[in-house]
Each structure stands twice: as structure tokens, then as C-alpha cells.
Amino acid sequence: MTNEWWRSAVIYQIYPRSFSDASGDGVGDLAGITARLDSLHDLGVDVVWLSPFMTSPQKDAGYDVADYCDVDPLFGTLADFDRLLARAHELGIKVIVDLVPNHSSDQHPWFQQALTAEPGSPERARYMFRDGTGEGGNEPPNNWQSIFGGPAWTRLTNADGTPGQWYLHLFDSSQPDFDWRNDEVREEFLRILRFWLDRGADGFRVDVAHGLIKHPDLPDYTPPADGDSMGGNEPVPYWGQEGVHEVYREWRRLVDSYDGNRVLCAEAWLPTMQEISQWVRPDEMHQAFNFSYLMSEWDPTVLRDVIDESLRIFPGVGAPATWVLSNHDVIRHASRLALEANFPQGHGIGPRSEGKPNPRVGLRRARAATTLMLALPGSAYLYQGEELGLPEVIELPDDARRDPTWFRFSGERYGRDGCRVPLPWEAEQPAYGFSDSGESWLPQPAEWAELARDQQRGNPASTLEMYRTLLRLRREREMATGHLVWVDGYPDDAIAFRIGAVTVIANLGTAPLTLPEGARVLTTSGPLVGENLLPVDTAVWIELP
Template identity: 55%
Template sequence: MTENVLSPATSTRAAAWWRDAAIYQVYIRSFADGNGDGVGDIAGIRAKLPYLRDLGVDALWINPWYLSPMADAGYDVADFREIDPMFGTVAEAERLVAEAHEHGLRVIPDLVPNHTSDQHRWFQEALAAGRGSPQRERYLFREGRGEHGELPPNNWQAVFGGDAWTRVTEPDGAPGQWYLHLFAPEQPDLNWQHPEVRREFEDVLRFWFDRGIDGFRIDVAHGLIKDPELPDVPEHVRVGDGSHPHWDRDEVHEIYRRWREIADSYDGDRTFVAEAWAETPERLARYVAPGGLHTAFNFDFLQTPWDAGEMRKSIDRTTAALNAVGAPATWVLSNHDVTRHLSRYGRPAQDWKPGEQYQPNGRLDVELGLRRSRAAALLTLALPGGAYIYQGEELGLSEVEDLPENVLQDPTWERSGNTVRGRDGCRVPIPWSGEVTPFGFSPDGSREPWLPQPEHWKDHTVEDQEGDSRSMLELYRRALWLRRQLPALGAGTLRWLDAPDGVLAFAREPGFVCVVNLSAEPYALPEHSEILHQSGPLDRAALPPETAVWLAA
């Protein structure tokens, strides 16, 4: 299918490529290992660019590759202008970008602006400078409460568990101030009220734009601004009205309007996508209002259970809110922070809120999860706007839920007192070929992968699925190919068709219909001229439960 891939320079969609792009998430540690150390790297990505091209995606988002002590898998950045030696060099990153462009692929690295590593030069200077110093003003240092400052400054809790404050020892050896870290203690939060912090990140943007990258995914985009008074979080505060002291505050949008100006000053339609955990689609729309960021992940859809009514509500809420500000929706089913959707769909539905850790409920029905995942792929890729594909979902991978405790590396595991296993189960290196580990992830004779792969993944390799029309890989390849060929797909609108409870049916012009059967009974297909694609076998003219179909009207 490579003949259908256009280079960024010649694509007829280049004027607004991000409005309907299919973007593949590369979790770099687990995608492909080029040097044999058991950890994925830039060399591995470069070797797999033809695979991504042939899959039919438009771009790749790469999780953090910067210099880092790896306390949180690279989200604790020590230098935003250096590549960690584990992954390669800046020169290799530049070659990757150039080669990706030759394949018609754009490259979007991660950017982590909420915090740095505690090994970042700025934070080390802050520790050495002591109380009241200009160096400490770049972060959020405060005196503690209590008679001797022995209590944290407020009641804020870290996402990874425990207090969001750590007390430092001052240069003279005395107990000192506390610093804020909404994640791990190794990730001190920056003070985004400080002009030097803002100038620094504007310069980081330019540094990478100058090297040809096509945009950024913004980590914790909703968390940069804190209430300057740092008050306690009230017991019943709502995130969704702008009053929370550290999440989704209205002032954050001023930062992104400036970033948009910088992106727009470069050729090539550079783009941003926000990881913004907003309580409602209306709050999410504020991030992508005119003059702001381009797109934002749609976590409302990701967290919607396998229920036709709930999914339709999510689709309607999202499209209505984003259409009101002229922004496209960005659909996503899984990523490196949440349990893979096959393992969620293969269980009874449960209610979980933005920012919460999904907890498995009941025994996993793999076959059910697989059928629903195949149908969800066709639903997602048929919706108006863009879509993100998390590496391995195109192979039908489920969450690895039985990793030995001694290999777990997610800081959530330790910070929760070994009660919450964290996100390692969705980060296991993906399988490429062969019958035994590392399944082509690393060259022969390499070290074992940084997380162990299940033996049954031998039946889920790229090699095993290529050319098999029944495989998940070929389902995705054909869907992505059709998405480029059919003028109805991508950006635009949809029109719901009459259908019974449990069935989603919508039309997109010209001449396209998507039907998804989430009910327990077969559904008679509407009139059509051709079946374009299907997630599973059809029963004559009926659509079985847990199945989706694309039709030419």
C-alpha cells in the first residue's frame, strides 16, 4: 500500500494534515531495540519506518527521549536539548526526522513542561542556593506548616501516591523548605508564573522545530498553572469549573497561545496535541480554541464503557464542543498510561474518572475483548477528525497483568506501598517475529527486554499476522488504507441513522455508512451497494454482536 503514501511536501492534505491524521504512538523503550541492550531506541525506530509507512499512518508520536535519570521512564527530564544515550543522540534524532519525512511520515516528540528531573541543572542550583534565592523561584518551594515547619505546606496529593511535597535539607544541613511534585519526588514542578520558565520552554520549542520536528505532544497540559496561594484542595472541589488549585486552571491557555504563535512562525504546519485531562468536553475545547493548541486527546471517549448509548453520548458531546471552537476531535482507545482497551473491553464495564488508575474488574474474556477491539478500531477510524493508535493495538495485544513484582518499574508501584501495580502492563516490548522472546524486538543474542514478554505473544507477532486477512494487523492496514482513499473519512461531520438500542449507525458523505453492533442480537444491515470492510464474519445480511462494518451506501 506504500504507493498511497504521500510525502509531507506533496500531500494534498498538508494544509491541515493534523485535522484528520492517524498518528501512531511509539513508546520508545518498547518499540524496537536497535543496539541489543534490551531497550528500544532511535535506531530501532529508524529500522521500522517502512513498517509504519505500510501500516498507513501519517505521523508518529514518540514518548520522551531526552536526557533523564529514568525515575519515571523519561518523564523526569534532566536536559530538554539532549537525547538520552539509552536512546541515541541528537544527530540520530535529526536523521530519524529526515528519514521519516522521506517515507511520508511526520514526527511529534513528547514535551514535559510541568516538571523537570531533580537532576536538572536548575533544580540542583535551587538546592544549593538556599531559602529566598532567585534559583528557587523557578520551582515551587514553600515553608512547611507546624511549629518547626515539619508539616507539608498544604494537603495536595501526588498522582503516584502520597504527599505532593518533599522537604529538603538546606546547604547548612538544617531541615529546610518543601518543594512541590505532583508526580514523583524526582519530578519537581516548575513555577510557570516565572518569566524565565516561560522563556526557557519557548526556546526548547524553537530548538526542536529548527531540527525539523513536526510538533509536540504536551504532557500534563492541564497542570502547569497553580493557584499562587497554594491553598488546600477542598474536599468536594470540582476540576471542571477552573477553581481547582492545580488542575485545568484558566490561566494555562495564555501559555499555549504564545506557543501557537511560535509554531505558526515555522513552515510546514507544525502542530501540538495536548494531554489534558479535562472533566468535560467543554473544558477540553478551551485548549483548542482559536489561537490555542491544535488538538487534544479525547479521554472522555477512551473512558466510555462498551455501551452504545454511552458511546453515542461521548461522540456527540465531543463533536459538539469542538465544532463550537472549530477544532477537530482526536480519538484514542489506549496509550502508555492506561490498561490496553482489549483488556478493558473483555471485562464488565466499570466507572473510572479522569486521572484515575483503571483497576481490572473480574476475569478477562480475551475473545470478547478481541471482538470488541476489532469493532472499536473500525468505529474510531470512521469518526470525524484524527485518531491515535498505541503501538501493539494493531497486533491485538492485551494488558500483561502477571508481570513478576520484581520487574515492575512504574513509580506508582512503590509510591502506593506495593498496592497499585501501575502502568508497566501496557508498556511491555511489542513482538515482531519468531517463536521465542524477544520476538524480534532486539537483535539475536541481545540482552533480555527490559520487561518480559508473555510466551503466547508468538501468536501476535507482525510476522505471524502479515498477509492474513483475518488478523488484527491486516484489519488496521485496510482500514487505514481506506481512510486515505475514501473522501468521506477524516475531517468532516457525521449523521446518525435510525437504529435500535445497542446499535450505532451513522453516515458520512459522500456515500459511507458505519454500523457497530454492541447489542446481544444480530442486526439487519441497511441497504448498501458494497461492503468495504468488516471487523468479523457477517451472518448473511446481518451484523453479529460485537461487530462493525463499513458500507458504501
Template identity: 60%
Template structure:
């Protein structure tokens, strides 16, 4: 787009329209800020070292005070916990590690009392190998209805000893495991795009489809407000099972070329799910896709009117701290989603990637590592946090929805010195330690500076050890402290809600310099918010008349220093 912005008031600078304004009267999810809780690491009520549902319930006021709209809970279902709960053995029960169904009901009720909506995780690509269905498949014969619920195939070679394809698993190693048949002979192979304990479902099977619709209804009937769908781009595989030979991770730019990612058949599944959700009426129950899909127009297909409500913008998350790539991904994301009438859904951190307070402290443009260890080059903690605060300030000004990962409001860094014996991510074991995995972003968060587990529980037990740096970043150390990261988030979320920035028209401000991002957000009420992010190495002046509303860092003689983002009122 190149046309000039149409705004309610004249501006003293040139702008270029990127995105039209939304109506103030829209469904809640179109501009919601949703906070991710990783249940193991939020709060531990029973003191066993693993967070639980009663612990979450006891700390929900923190989220009300923070100013988010909803909470997304990572899995708390029955599971042998070989992949921290993403290996589900029963989607319709709570694992005793986390509590009971009654605890889930109490959590949902308390959240609603606090005007917080609840989103729960659904894991449809695979089950646990402990799932009753998979155990039935192992006991059944090749070609049986029990095996048809999963992806069983005969091996290649005269004796079937070679896997059906050369596909690789996301957690390392091959994506096929051979079973021993009930009579003790070597048998068929089953597909697992992740760990061997996570066999992939066959989504051409009507029982699989019906069972997941039962699961959706089970939780909707208990009052949840929606679902985050794990590996949403992976359910359908190319039926010809061609060889591919590339690692399934790191394929963001060619996702749909992999024979198991972003296949067209996924969309029919999600259209049926959307019909189910819509049958529950108002307020709308929603779905958000974890779809690692690129380019942007492929991702936009997931958020067409009759499919998902939201899809995480991983293209934005993966963009380095450089002005031109950020400028391009913002414009590209808005244009592709606008083409299907969907809001963009911005995100900077989650339980699968390096926390952005550390990621932005690494050399710009370097590949994002899968974990950092004590012997690896260490992030620049001060630089990383300064850039993370600026990036969050930029993100929360953009139209659409946004997700916040637990602890980022405290400026928590990645734990980069976890000992090998503490690591639990299956990636670490499957790759022989070549990839450290995701444990460093999953460490229990600090509530109080004192205490053996920084307020995570009263016993000092913790399933992953906390770094010493977390003590000074605890909630009680930042509450009410001017300039703290926690108070910055509270201010940003308050102003975002007051000005309805998630529904604003957005125009790019021209002429600020190649390394400066400038946007003018015009809310439904006509108020204009200038957003300026300085990614250059020298301070810059704000346009004349701009009145600062909030800044990610201190201004210097009224100027915006490097790696700082400002929101300002303009008349």
C-alpha cells in the same frame, strides 16, 4: 442538534446531522492518524534490552505500510529514568540509553523520506530532580531566584514541619517533600504532583517560559513537525494554594475544581507557543494537549484557534462499551469542538492506560484499574479483542484526527501477570503495591514469533518481560493473513484515507435500535459511508443496498453480529 442531515444523495434511512463536512484542502493535522511509539519498547538496535532511536528508524517502514500519517515519540531526552523518561534533566539532548542527537536527526530524516511526520513529547509541568536548575535550587537560599523556578514554600506549624497544603501526588503519597537546607537544617517544601523526583516548575517565572520556548525552537529547527505536551492542564496552580484533599487522579468530571488542574492561566502560555509554531510557516507545526479535562466545553478551550491544534479526547477513551454513553460522548465531543472550529482527536489506548484489547474484556461499567496482576480478575481475552476491533473500526470512521498506540494494530493485550520484581512504574512503589501501575501496557512489542525477545532485539534482553501470548500476535504472524488485526488496521486506514473520513460530514442514523450505533459519513467528494456498530446481544441486518467495505469481524448470514462494527458503501 436535531435537524435532518443534508447529504449529496438521498438515503433510505432517517439521519440527524451531528457535524458538518470539512474542506478537502485543509492542513494535514485536521484528519491525521498519528501513531505513538514508546521508545523503550519499540525496537532495540544495540541489544541492551531497552528500545532506542536507531531501532525505531529501522522499523519505520512498518508504519508506512500500516498507513499512518505521523509518529509521536514518547520522551527520549536525558533523564535518570525514574519515571521512564518523563523525568527530564535536559530537553535538548538525547539520553545515551536511546542514542545520540545524530540518531535523532537520522530518524527525523528517514521518517520524512517515508512521508511520515514526527511529533516529539515535551514535559513542561516538571523536571527531573537531577535537572541542573533543581540542584541549583537545593543549594540556594529560600526566596532566591534559583528556587523561584520551582514551587518552593514554607511549611505550616511553628517549626514548618507540616506540608504547605494537603495536596496528594498522582503517583501516591503527599505532593510536597521537605528539603534539607545547605546548613543541614530542615527547610522548605517543594511541590511535585507526581513523584518526588519530578519537582513542578513555577510557570510564573520568566526564565522557565523562555527556556521552554528555546526548547521548542531547538526541535523545530531540527525538523520535527510538532509536539505532544505532557500534563498540559497542570502547569498553573491556584496562587492561593487552598487545601483540596482529593486524589489528583480520577478527577475527569471536576478537573477545573482542583487547584492545580485546568487553571485559566495555562491558556496564555499556549497562545505564546502557538505564535511561535505559526512563525515556522507551512506546513504547519502542531501541538497536541495531553489534557485530562472535563466537561467537553472546558477541553474545547485548549483547541481554540490561537492555542492547541489537537487535544486528546480522554472522555471518549474512558467511555465504557455501551451504546448510549458512546453515542453521547461522540455527539458531545463533536459539538464542543465544532463550537471553536477544531477537529476532535480520538484515542483508545496509550502508555498510561490499560490496553483497550484488555479493558473491553472487563465487566462493562466497572472502574478502569491502574494495572492488572495475576491475582486479579482477568479480562476475557477473546471478548476484549472482538470489542477492541469494533471500537477501533468505529473510532477511525469518526471525523477529526486519531491516535494509535504501538501494538494495538496487533491486538496486543495488557500483560496481566508481571511479577512484582519486574515492575518499574513509580506508582507501584509509591502505593506499596496497592496500585500496580502502567507497566502492563508498556511491554516490548513482538516483531517475529521466533527468537528470545520476539524480534525486539537479537539478544533476548528486555526491560519488561513479554507474555507468551505475544508470540502468536507478532507482526510476521499477522502480515498478509486475512482477518488478522494487523490487516484490519491496514484496511481501515486505507479506506479512511481514500474516502477522507476524517473530513466527512457525520449524521446519526436513526431507528437501528438503542444498542446499535449508526452513522452516515459523507466525504468531501460526496461518497457516503455507512458505519454500524452492534453493541446489542443479537445480530442485526444492514439497511438494504449497503455494500460492505470492511468489518471488524465476520458477518453471520450477512448480518452484523454482536460486538462488531461495519463500514459499508450506500448509494
């Protein structure tokens, strides 16, 4: 078990367009990533996960793929990918590729062929084409709504100008859903997997892994108005269908035929952890994101329950627990943990939102939450920029926004742009070092100068140095493979547990908490009061005599 690196790895998510721009066009690229890999080695991560960089019209930031076996010119070339992979491997860093199997771009050759083919043709059978309902087929096949807003069906116009069939797109209309009951689709994705595995990729993060198979009857379904964009009431006829598991069993057999412990990680937004665990049974995927943990409130009872459940359910099917606080789809946790109102996943937060976060409270809680998370056994995911303490960018101007959610909801939902703003590297450089030209595809706030990496490196009080220390201690003390034991004797508004010789305490209460006598502090998320008082919203790792 110990040689299965994915059971304990720290995986760093890179959102390529916002990481580092080597070309100067204002959009990050693969060469920019390669040039900055030393900083990730210095940080202490084990793996990088690259969000989509494949050929795409970029209607949804690369999650609309037109060619699954090439690099979009925006990000470089296949040779650039090979250089990135080689350099990462030189540094001992593995590379996971983002794969989007639920849907393609409408510019994919298959969909273009389907547009000119007849109903019932093999070309249309690769996608979810259906006749409409009602008089003249003028109504869509059912009432499903797009995750990005509006109907999930779009009607074609035939070459002669008459109305044609409808096609399904659970996301944007430029992202038609594949029909995964079609053997040709399944064979094509096995080919795609082999392409990247043969190049040396260490695995795949699988987008919308709970999708793919739709209920054969396509029954009507109305999600709750205030629900998260990727979940809903059960059963949802386009999420979590039983047939999807055979797809991943086939993928697992392929991945296991390669050496090096290649992995599959599921993005599966499902209502319960028990359901998510069905994606990581021994013959399916290796990991699944722990969204229950990510979306937990800053509440000790909630967190204890989620941790307990995670460490029971995932190992119960032979998989590691995973831990994550931020990604490219959610409000950054340096802001989210201080929100005064509920913001469901995908809705975002912007200038006109109510209940905006207090930045000082948010950063203090984010640092404490990370200190708690990186002590937990299993595999941890970091999202680029969180090691700098970056908050959500709330004050983005309307005309700068790019997320399809913003447009399809006519500005009623801000979407995910606020967590995707390009990183600050050097405070005094154009675009804070993101791009030598000073260009940036989303505007960077002025206050990010003080958060730039070069301002934090070497400052023991900085968030960057806190992350470096946590990752070093986590590795040295082998905490990721340890056994968690809860520690009694602390107030209900505190969390306390032991991993090996390290005791972890987080104060989520309203008053400082006294540390045990003789405690030797290894690291803290913030300064103590005096010698032994742990402030509110602060976490510490200690050794006891």
C-alpha cells in the same frame, strides 16, 4: 483548511523503550524506531508521536527530564534523532516530540542549583519552593497528594543538617514542579521549542497541559478516593488554572512562525469536554486528546452522546475532534472494553485484581471499537501494538514492575506497566524480534508469539490487516474530512451513521443484526453470520445501492 494535515491525520504513538531495540540492551531506542519505520508506512499512518527520549534518570520512564535539548544515551544521540526524522520525512511521515513542561527531573541543572541556593533566591524561584507550616515549619505547605501516591511535598535538609524548605512535586519526588509564574521558566521553554522546531520536528504533544499554573494561594484540596489520577472534583487548585492559557498563546505564536503547519497537542485531563475545548481555541493549541471518548463504556448511548458532543464542541472552537482508544497511561482497549469492574485511570490491573477481562470478548470489542473510531471525522490516535490486537499484560511478576505508581502505593495499585511491554515483531526471533539479544526490559508473555507482526502480515483475518484496510479506506474515501449523519431504523443497541457514501454500523447488542438489503461490505471487524447478519460486538463499513 484542507492543507492543515493535523485536522485529519492518523497519529501513531511510539513508546520508545518498548518499540524496537537496535542496541541489544533490552530497551528500545531511536535507531530501532528508524529501522522499523517502513512497517508504519505500510500500516498507513501519517504521523508518529515519540514519547520522551530526552536526557533523564528514567525514574518515570523519561517523563523526568534532566536536559530538554539532548537525547538520553539509553535511546541514542541527537544524530540518531536526526536520522529518524529524515527517514520519516522520506516516507511522508511527520514526527511529533513529547514535551514535559510541568516538571523536570531533580537531576536537572536548575534544580541542582536550587538545592544549594538560599530561600528566596532566583535559583529557587524557578520551582515551587515554600516554607512549611506548623511549629518549626514541620508540616507541608498544604495537604496536596502526589498523583503517584503520598504527599506532593518533600522537605529539604540544609547543608548544616537543619530542616529546610519544601518543594512541590505533583508526581514523583524526583519530578519537582516548575513555577510557571516565573518569566525565566517561560523563556527557557520557548528556547526548547525553538531547538526542536529548528531541527525539523513537526510539533509537540504537551504532557500535563492542564497543569503548569497553580492557584497562588495553594489552598488545601482532597481528591475523591475513587477518582482518576489526573482529574478530580472541581475546582482543582493545580489543574486548569486560567493563567495557563497565556502560556499556550505564546507557544502558538512561536509555532505559527514556522512553516509546515507545526502543531501543539494537549494532554489535558479535565472533567468535561467543554473544559478541554478551552485548550484548543484558535489562538492556543491545535488539538487536545479526547479522553471522554477514550474512557467511554462499551455502551451505544454513551458512545453516541460522546460522538455528538465531540463533533459539536471541538469544531465549535475551530479545532478538529480527536479520537483515541489506548495510550501509554491506560489499560489497553483490547482488555479494558471487557473489564467486569471499574479500574480508574492510572490504577492498572494485575494478577490479584478482581473482574479480569475475557480476552476473546476484549479483542472482539476492541476490533469493533477501532472500526467505529477510524470512521469518525477528525484526527485519530493509535498506540503502538494496538494494530496487533495486543491485550494488557496482567500477569507481570511483582519484581518486574517499574511504574512509580506501584512503588508509591506500596503495591496497592499496579500502575501502567501492563500496557508498556515491548512489542512482538517476529515470532521465532529472540524477544520476538524486539531485541536481537533476547533482552526485554519488561517480560513479554509467551502467548504473544502468535500476535507477532510477521504472523499477522498477509493474513486477512488478522487485526493488523484489519487496521491496514481501515486506514486505506479512510484515506481513499476521505472519511476524516467528511460529515457524519446518523442513520435511523436500527435498534437502540446499535450505532449507525453515514460518512459520504460509507455507512458504518456497530452492533453493541445481544443478538445479530440484519444488514440492509443490497449492502456491499467494504470491511468488517469480524466475520458476518451468513451473508447479511452482523454479529454481536462487531462493526462493518458498507456501501448501499
